[in-house]
Amino acid sequence: MPKLSLYFFPLLSFYLILLASTSVTSVDFPNTDFIKTACKSTRYQQLCFQSLSSYASSIKQDEKQLTQVALTVSLDNAKSLSTFVSNMVKTSGLKRKEYQALKDCVDNLEDAVNQLTQSIEEMGRATTNDFAWRMGNVQTWVSTALTNENICANGFSGGTMGGNVKVGVTKRVLDLSRVTSNALALVYRFVDKHKGHMP
Template sequence: MGSLAAIFILLLSIAHFSPPSHFFVSGDSTLIRKTCKNTTYYNLCMSSLKSNSSSFKADTKGLAVIMIGIAMTHANQTTRYLSSQLVSNTNDAVIQKVVKDCADKYSLAIESLQESLQQLDLMSSDYASVQVTAAKDYPNVCHNEYRRFPGLAYPAELAHREVQLEHMCDVALGIIDVLGW
């Protein structure tokens, strides 16, 4: 249970994520709209960024940071959901293993997203993109864990969360592409 405690501490710190102040400049909804047009999921981009008041003061780099933060929060919530499944689910060892492996994958997604923020701070958009892409792929590894055990159904709630994180990461990747460094 030591690793679960460490995960919970990490998750608590992420739950209160707010981008550093040096990512903000004077901006408006025009930049948000222009930036979101360059992403795969325009509506998700617009609704996500407009729901965060910091977006209206952010430059493009700041918008990327905010979107990555939103993806981190989502991955954090999914890890908590999976952890609650470990506690409340059956005592079936296979299910417990698969759920724990999935929680671990979402934790790795969070770590990748954190690393992408560091790369953005270093103005390294290529490495930031690599990290966001890794975060996008970790939920698929979780899905594959379920496939390894015939008869073990992939929960609809988890499938929904997987798709949401993938789309959030796609939006973040689109914003990072706009940076063009």
């Protein structure tokens, strides 16, 4: 019997440690299937999942929370890019066309930031009675924000515009527009799922 205890207790201890680590893992890495399924409605599915999966613990299975987080991620990216481009305007050695394109881009990105901010606020105000109207506003504003982002990128198109400024800005604007496109798709998904009532 003493020999059995020598083998039994270490085995029991190992089992308890394994059970505890499994429990911690499930908390640290929440289920992301809900986000993965929602992202199938977007154009850039992998980017959608990458940008939202880290928020899985707060999103859970909440459609509205998922949509609001997607809008917030887009807004945060728009603010960051707006700051980046604003700083580029102040750099020396810019060509005249580069300077003008950057200034126009700053204006467009500031508009996009305002429109995304309005969208998040409007979605938070939506009730059962005014759901369709307020979500219509959200769809319009997010769509307009996406247009402004694309206008910013278009300012650097053409054969006469090249170099590091064009490459640095257009790549970042493209990334932002894809995030915003995904957010817009999730807004439409949310509206389609909850027409006529709040979740």
